Every structure is written in structure tokens, then in C-alpha cells.
Amino acid sequence: MLQQILRDLYIDPELLAELNDEQKHILFYKMREEQVRRWREREEKIREEEAGLKRTARFKLKNGKRVQWLCGSDGEVWVWIMGEALGDKPYDQISEEFMAERARQQAQKEADELWKEKEAEITKKFRDAMANEKARIVAEKWKIETEDRKAAKLMEEKIQEELKKREEEERQRGEEQIRQQEGRRAQELYLSLKQALQNSQHNENEDREWEEQLRRSKAADEERSHKAQWARDEYRRQSLRAIQKGKVAGLSNLFQGAALNNEQDTKLATTCPVAPLALRVPASKAWERPPRPFSREVIIQWFKEEQLPRRAGFERNTNTIAPWFHGIISRQEAEELLMNKSEGAFLVRVSEKIWGYALSYRHQSGFKHFLVDASGDFYSFLGVDPNRHATLTDLIDFHKEEIITSSGGELLLDPCSQTKNPPDYSLLFE
Numbered sequence: 490m491l492q493q494i495l496r497d498l499y500i501d502p503e504l505l506a507e508l509n510d511e512q513k514h515i516l517f518y519k520m521r522e523e524q525v526r527r528w529r530e531r532e533e534k535i536r537e538e539e540a541g542l543k544r545t546a547r548f549k550l551k552n553g554k555r556v557q558w559l560c561g562s563d564g565e566v567w568v569w570i571m572g573e574a575l576g577d578k579p580y581d582q583i584s585e586e587f588m589a590e591r592a593r594q595q596a597q598k599e600a601d602e603l604w605k606e607k608e609a610e611i612t613k614k615f616r617d618a619m620a621n622e623k624a625r626i627v628a629e630k631w632k633i634e635t636e637d638r639k640a641a642k643l644m645e646e647k648i649q650e651e652l653k654k655r656e657e658e659e660r661q662r663g664e665e666q667i668r669q670q671e672g673r674r675a676q677e678l679y680l681s682l683k684q685a686l687q688n689s690q691h692n693e694n695e696d697r698e699w700e701e702q703l704r705r706s707k708a709a710d711e712e713r714s715h716k717a718q719w720a721r722d723e724y725r726r727q728s729l730r731a732i733q734k735g736k737v738a739g740l741s742n743l744f745q746g747a748a749l750n751n752e753q754d755t756k757l758a759t760t761c762p763v764a765p766l767a768l769r770v771p772a773s774k775a776w777e778r779p780p781r782p783f784s785r786e787v788i789i790q791w792f793k794e795e796q797l798p799r800r801a802g803f804e805r806n807t808n809t810i811a812p813w814f815h816g817i818i819s820r821q822e823a824e825e826l827l828m829n830k831s832e833g834a835f836l837v838r839v840s841e842k843i844w845g846y847a848l849s850y851r852h853q854s855g856f857k858h859f860l861v862d863a864s865g866d867f868y869s870f871l872g873v874d875p876n877r878h879a880t881l882t883d884l885i886d887f888h889k890e891e892i893i894t895s896s897g898g899e900l901l902l903d904p905c906s907q908t909k910n911p912p913d914y915s916l917l918f919e
Contacts, residue, residue, distance in 0.1 A: 491516075491519075491862065491871065494516070494520070495519060495520060495523045498520055498523060498524065500516070500520075501781075501842075503842055504842045504843060504860075507820075507840070507842050507847065507858060507860050508858075508860065508871070511894050511896055511897070512859065512860075512870075512871065514713050514716060516871075517713070518713050518714060521710065521713075521714075584686065588679055588682040588683060588686070589675075589679055591678070591682060592675045592676075592677075592678035592679040592681075592682060593675050595674075595675075595678050596671045596672070596674040596675035596678060597671060597675075599671070599674055600667050600668070600670065600671035600674070603667055603670065604663070604664070604667050607663045607666075607667065608660070608663070611656060611659050611660055611663060614659075615652055615653075615655070615656040615659075618652055619649070619652060622648055622652070626645065778791060778795075778844065781842075781843065781844070782840075782841055782842070782843070782844065785817055785841075788817055788839060788841065789817075789916055789917060791844060792839065792917050793917070796863070797918075799880060799881075800880060800882070801863070801880070801881045802814035802837075802881065802914065802917075803882065804882065805880075805882050805886070810912075810914070810918075811837075811882065811885070811904070812904040812905075812906040812907075813835060813836050813837050813885065813901075813904035813905065813906075814836075814837055814914060815836050815837065815838040815839075815905075815907070815912075815913050815914055816838065816839055816912070816913040816914035816915070816916065816917055817838070817839045817841060817913075817916075817917075818838045818839075818913050819841075820847070820849070820858060823836060823838055823847075823849035823856075823858075824849065824856045826905050826908065827849060827850075827851040827856060827905055830851045830903060830905060831851070831903060832851060832852050832853050832902075833850075833851065833852075833899075833900055833901065833902030833903050834850075834851040834902070834903040834904075834905050835848060835849065835850045835851065835901045835902075835903070835904060835905060836848075836849050836904065836905040837849075837861070837881070837885065839914075839917070840860060840861075842860070843860060843862060843864065843871070844862075844863055844864040845860060845861045845862045845863035845864060845868075845871075846860075846861040846863060846868075846881065847859065847860055847861065848860075848861055848870075848901075850893075850899055850901070851905075852897065852899065857897065857899065859871075859893060861881070861884065863881070867879065868880065868881050868883070868884045869884070870884075870893065885901060888900065888901045889901045889902070
């Protein structure tokens with residue numbers, strides 16, 4: 490079950506709801522470790538590809554140009570930070586002046602282009618007017634020949650002077666319009682640049698907020714990592730102490746061998762020992778287990794096909810059903826049975842979420858529920874306990890003297906017996 494969760498990096502929400510906070514923390518930490526491992530593999534691959542590209546680029550630029558940086562007296566690359574050197578104006582003032590000058594130059598450039606167009610238009614307009622007037626004079630030449638030539642000359646000069654005056658007035662009006670437009674355009678450009686700067690500062694603020702969130706997230710990850718590592722180390726010490734005392738029945742040698750041969754056992758619990766061959770159940774040709782339970786009928790069939798041959802729910806070395814064993818009951822029903830019990834009371838019920846069981850425990854301030862994975866050849870708590878037990882009874886007996894979690898200090902003291910007749914597990918043993 491744990492290997493499947495780490496492979497898919499996904500846990501079903503219904504299954505997640507069955508875990509307590511410590512189980513969730515450790516399980517999420519293991520998933521985070523797997524994410525980091527995959528990320529490092531991908532980053533290493535990218536670095537190798539980039540290194541190959543850089544080698545190719547260096548080969549191509551072997552006889553090309555080079556860039557040489559100007560260094561300061563300390564031998565480091567010389568850097569000037571605008572607004573921070575001695576005698577520099579404040580950065581805000583430099584930025585304001587820079588934006589205003591940039592806006593003025595852009596507006597002036599646009600105004601010059603507009604004036605060129607306007608000037609060409611005025612010149613063409615009055616050149617055409619002058620040509621039309623000369624054509625009119627030529628057409629009326631017969632009148633000029635019969636009249637005083639001096640009067641005709643004065644008239645022509647007067648008309649030309651009037652046209653030039655009108656042209657000059659037109660130019661002045663055009664220049665005034667261009668100047669007004671240039672001022673408006675400069676103000677528009679300035680406001681646009683200022684808005685861009687404000688947006689940039691806003692983005693910088695967002696970046697700082699994101700960095701702060703990232704810092705808090707990393708701190709939380711480190712705290713979870715520390716707690717999870719401490720918990721795993723504590724579980725391992727407890728397990729080894731229990732093995733030395735002979736508390737893990739029939740598995741002491743297997744655990745000691747795993748402890749000596751594989752130091753990574755406590756990280757992802759991927760190489761823990763399996764149950765002895767005598768307890769392994771040969772797969773039935775008629776029974777193919779679905780990926781997860783989907784009905785009570787399937788759970789009952791699984792229990793009869795796989796768990797009964799392994800004596801799940803029985804007392805050690807007897808055919809008596811253990812007083813702590815219950816059938817397919819809900820979390821709410823389990824809590825009702827434990828409601829009036831003292832701290833340390835417990836029961837084991839068949840889970841409807843995984844191929845395994847749920848241990849419901851009564852502690853001082855409420856209830857705790859731990860999932861027991863029985864999908865393989867062993868029994869172990871999902872997420873919190875690296876110990877693997879050959880039988881369900883071994884797991885229960887082990888934690889009658891060894892705590893389940895270091896933070897909770899749960900010891901299985903008082904089994905919660907049946908209150909129904911027939912018992913709630915009757916369908917499992919028919």
C-alpha cells in the first residue's frame with residue numbers, strides 16, 4: 490500500500506480521512522521525499538544536457554570574440570549601482586527625471602515628424618495658390634497690356650505679400666498646435682512610464698510575498714522532516730529494544746538482519762523483512778483481489794480467502810477469537826463502543842478503505858484510529874510504524890508493551906470486547 494502511494498504520489502481522500510495527524514505528517518513527508526528525489530533526477534538530467542550545449546557553444550566560439558569585464562581595485566568586477574554612489578541623486582529622483590526626459594524626447598520626436606508633415610502641407614497649399622494666381626494673371630494678360638503696367642505690377646506684389654502673410658499665419662497656428670500636442674503627448678508618455686514603474690514595484694512586492702511564503706513553507710517542511718526523522722529513529726530504537734527483549738515473536742532474527750544489512754530501511758520502508766514461509770498463504774486460483782475494497786461481500790471473501798489461513802483475529806496458539814477483534818464496523822460504531830472505556834482501551838475492526846484493519850484507541854481527550862496494512866505478507870501500521878509483524882496478534886501483543894507513536898505514547902492496555910449477540914464478526918467466520 491505504501492509503495493503504491495509513493496509510486497502514484499496520490500492517496501485517496503477517504504483513506505486520508507482515516508489517518509490521524511501524525512500519520513498524515515509522516516506519510517506526506519515520505520511523499521515529499523519521493524518528489525524531491527524525482528526532482529533531483531530531473532535537474533541532474535537538465536544539467537547534463539545544458540553542459541553538453543555549453544561544450545558545443547565553447548567549441549563554436551573557440552576563435553570568436555571575447556568579453557572582458559572592467560575590474561575594480563579589489564579585483565572584482567566593477568559595478569556601479571545608480572543612486573548609491575557618493576554624490577548620486579536619490580534613486581526615486583533619478584527615476585522621475587529619467588522618465589520625464591524619456592517622455593519629452595519621445596514627444597519631441599513625434600512632434601518633429603508631425604511638423605514635417607504640416608510644413609509640407611502648408612508649402613504645397615500656398616505654392617498651389619501662387620501658381621493659380623499666376624495662371625489667372627496670364628489669362629488676363631490682355632487686360633494688363635491695355636492698362637498701366639505699373640499698377641499691374643503693384644497689384645501682383647500686393648497679392649504675393651498677402652499670400653505670404655497668410656502662409657506665415659498658417660505656420661504659426663500649426664506650430665502652436667504641434668507644441669500643444671507635444672506637451673500633451675509628453676504628459677501621456679510620462680504617466681505611462683510611471684504606471685509601468687508602479688506595476689514593476691507591485692510585482693516586486695508580490696515576489697517578496699512569494700519568497701516569504703516559500704521561506705515559511707521550507708521552514709514547515711524542515712519542521713515536519715525533523716519530526717518525522719525523530720519519530721522514525723524513535724520507532725527503530727523501540728523496535729530494536731523490543732527485539733532484544735524478544736517482544737516481536739518469531740521475527741527477531743529477521744529484524745536484526747534487516748537492521749544490519751540495510752540502513753535505508755527507516756526512510757521509505759521498502760526493504761523490510763517478510764513473514765516466514767509457514768505463514769504465507771498460497772494464492773487461490775478462484776480468488777483475484779481487486780485493487781481496493783468496493784463492497785462488504787468482497788471484504789468478507791478476502792478475509793476468508795487470505796486472512797483466515799493466517800489466523801487473523803485469533804488468540805496466539807488457540808482457536809479462540811481475540812476479545813479485541815471486531816468485524817466490519819464503522820469508525821462511529823467503534824467510538825461508541827470505546828466511549829465509556831478508560832484510556833488505553835482498544836479494538837481492531839476490519840477496514841472498508843484498505844485491505845487490512847483499523848485499530849481504534851481510546852485516549853484521554855478522545856479517540857485515535859490507526860490503519861493496519863495487511864495487503865502483503867505482513868501486518869504493519871500505515872505511515873507511522875516501520876515494524877512488520879508476521880501476524881495480526883503479533884502486532885497487538887508488541888504494542889501492549891511498546892508505544893505506537895512517540896508523541897502520543899499509546900499502549901494497548903484494555904481490549905474492548907463484543908456487546909452484540911451474535912457478535913459483529915459472525916459473517917466473517919461462517
